[in-house]
Amino acid sequence: MPRIKKKGQSGAAKNFITRTQAVRKLQVSLPDFRRLCIFKGIYPREPRNKKKVSKRATPSTTFYYTKDIQYLLHEPLLNKFRDHKALAKKIGKALGRGEVGDAARLEKSKPRMRLDHIIKERYPTFIDALRDLDDALSMLFLFANLPSTTHIPPQTIALCQRLCLEFEHYLIVTNSLKKSFLSIKGIYYQATIQGQDILWLVPYKFVQRMTGDIDFRIMGTFIEFYTTLLGFTNYRLYTSIGLVYPPKFDSASDERGAELGAITLEGKSISATPIVANGFEGDDNPTRAIDAQAEADKVAHLQENEEEAGENDQPEWEPEEGNDAIDTFEPVATQDADILPQPQFSSSEAATLFSDLTFFLSRETPRAPLEFILKAFGCKRVGWDLVLGEGSFTSDEKDPSITHQLVDRPNLPANAFPDVPIETDVGNLVKKSASRVPGRTYVQPQWVWDCINQGKLLRPDLYAPGATLPPHLSPWVKPKQGQYDPTAPLAEQEREGEADLHQEELEVEDEAMEGAGLAVQPVDQPDMDALLDQSDVEAGQGMQIDGSDSSGEEDSDAEDQRPDWSAGSADSDVELSDSEQQRLEYQRELEAEAKGLPAPKADSSKKSGKKVVSEARKKADKKRKEQEEELERQRMMLPNRKRKLFDKMQYGNAKKDAEAEALRKKKRKLEKGEKIKGVA
Structure with a gap:
């Protein structure tokens, strides 16, 4: 008859141990147990079934592997923890007896813990x-x-x-x-x-x-x-x-x-350089170092002989110059080809990126990260003002050797600040102005980060003081096929007919705004005069003055008589179906009849714009239906167990395409606003 297994003697109950049991087994306090686990890299584990692991009615919350706790039993740090605990008791007793000198002596003899x-x-x-x-x-x-x-x-x-x-x-x-x-x-x-x-x-x-x-x-x-x-x-x-x-x-x-x-x-020196082993320590054996150096010299001598023999055999061959530059991979000239990941620039290219430039950091720029990045990419001469600390190449902002200056302040005219008298070492007073040095390039700090991420010096005029900076993109996010890429032009990403459709939609929106009496303003620069006038009018309407009740009633009557037909925007007219549009028009007629006003007339510009957009929509819908039919045929060829996975993939792809199209439409709208601002 086989032996009957007892509960908690095998299986998951034996593989896991609770934190309380581990602390009792190691005979240390809970803070020391936490320190020991952090030092040794032991973390709590989550069992599959807490009821099977726990030996109580209420399952515990923290479990560890039993083997990990068994491994900690032989840790030398446990003796250090016990020594510290014993020393703390001695110091406490000495302070309780008033023996401060003995307590200070014991504190100095505290054992040091090494990791x-x-x-x-x-x-x-x-x-x-x-x-x-x-x-x-x-x-x-x-x-x-x-x-x-x-x-x-x-x-x-x-x-x-x-x-x-x-x-x-x-x-x-x-x-x-x-x-x-x-x-x-x-x-x-x-x-x-x-x-x-x-x-x-x-x-x-x-x-x-x-x-x-x-x-x-x-x-x-x-x-x-x-x-x-x-x-x-x-x-x-x-x-x-x-x-x-x-x-x-x-x-x-x-x-x-x-x-x-x-x-x-x-x-x-080479003689003093220790030979580093696989770990972290060096080898102090001088005989072994001499033997290793002799072997290295022997191998180098053999390589020289082979090179000389190769030159004698092929006199017409000329060795190429060493080039540490890495090659780039061009993608295949097809639309569906994958984008090949380009290798990063080599260390030699990084060492020469800023090697020919001399930088000066203004007081408002972050000195520590800029100094580190510039020196890491080859810059040997970085200067800044003395208020930022020592260690600069030069503290004179007028130094003619400075080629680039990093500023993070608005673009102010030359006479914005008065001349400041500065006393020199000789005792003379020199007027120092805030004017720019001719021949020097002034850029914002983002130029440095964008240059190192792209591996080349970018145009400094795009990062001029006071200019709107280009988007600072993460260098670790690589655009995938079908997703929106802010660095690539829209013509390379958009689908067929997408540009015409978005252009027509934007035109309809502009016509709707003009029909409502709103001027088309650039996206980035709103009309400040209009905002100020509007704020003044609203401030005047909100004032409560005696004797002005009649004027307030007239204003309210005028507002009541003003028909409110702007409930449906151009976007809603474009997106809604014909039946929904008819329902909205009928609702507007009922509202006008209730107020005693004539029925609103349909806007011809909206109808014409809607007709143009509907034609573009028909083309897009036709192509979309063809793609859906092709996908449906492919789906029918799959077995039932793979159709769910196929449907999930198509759902995810459609969602990504919709997000990318919305971003492309937003970018077109911004570009159109910039063009309007440039023309104005």
Whole structure:
């Protein structure tokens, strides 16, 4: 007879454990258990059936894998937690007896907790660490911009700032930064390091308001782990390109706002360069380093001999010059062909994008992100005013070597500001005016981001001060076939007959507005005079003055006698069917008869416009019916189990097509408004 299985001894009940049971098994407090799980990368799990897993009548809410908790039993950090707990008891007893000196001595002898072994366990290779660097960078850049409070000590903020600046210096030296995007949340950056794409978010430098509903204890645990991870990663990155880590850090210059200028990079000789193993540590064996260097010299000598032999065999062949530029792929010249994803520009192209330019940042521009991006794409000379901090190439705005100046202010005339007297070192007074320097290009900061995303220098006149900027699009959103692409012309995206249909609809809308007595104004620039006149009239009507009751009654009678026939707009006339239009006309006649007014006459312009649009609608409907019939024939050929999937696909495609058509119509309307504004 087989042994009877007991409940909770096998299956899902044995594979999962509750949080309370895990804390009792590890014999630690709940905060220490949370810290340990964050350090080791262990997270709660959701079982399929909580009733089978739970051993109580009321199912628990938090479960963990039993094997994960069993794995934590051998963690060395448990002994550190117990030592800290014992030390806290001793300090409490000393303070209770009034022995402040002993308590301070015990506080200084607090054991330090290191996370080096956890980093090596969680990331056995360096590529694994790079793949998990997205969240670490976002969190560290966030804490680097926070103010110091009781929950966040200033030492933590200073450490985050230094690690972030070291990582930015590596990106500048290697030209690893590829894309960036300005969003509401902050600035997104993407870098490619050893074939791994790393994306992180940097918040804007605004004054932060710290609220009390944030658990900084949990976030501080993550920061403790992420600082260790980024420190190991920076060490490996610096040593891989022959730089000394940690670099020299000038704290006095950093206090004066130097930021990137507070760090000085140093290279090391080949003999002093350690051989980095697969992990994060170097090999200190000098014999192995000498043998490796000898093998490298031998391989290089063999390659030189092969090249010389190849030149002797083929004297007419001439080697081509090295070209690091990557090739682009042209799509097939068909309408239904897929768009081939174009490769990104290489590091050499990124290093020369701004190499020939000298920039000056105005006081109103964000200095930190602009300095980082410009230097990451090859710019060696970036200047700014002294009020933004130290470390600039030049603080003289009139420097003739400056080619581009970034401004974020409206386009004001030359004599908008009076001359300001400035005292020089000699003691003379020099008048400094706000006039522009001739021969210098003035652009807005968005020009820098759009240039690096497209990999080329764009037209600066589109980004002139005070100009309406082009749309800032995300570089990670690639338009798909059939979707609306704001960068491509409408002629390449629209369907057959769509432009004529939209043009006729817009003409009907304009005729309807003119018939109602409304002037057609540009979309972007409303008629301010008309708005002011309207506001004055409304203000006069709203005044309550004695003796003005008769005038108010006359106005109200005039408003009552004024027929209200503008209930149906041009859009509704176009979209409604004939029966619905007849019903609306009949309703208007009844309203006019009730008020004692003559019946309204049909607008000939509306009828003619409706007739033209109906013809375009007939063509579009005919083509749409043909496509529906073809799809229906294809659907009939499918088995029943695939028809539902086919219907869902067609529903999704139709919805996307409708959204794209609405966006194209909106763009045509905006373009028409701009043309009207240009003519006016």
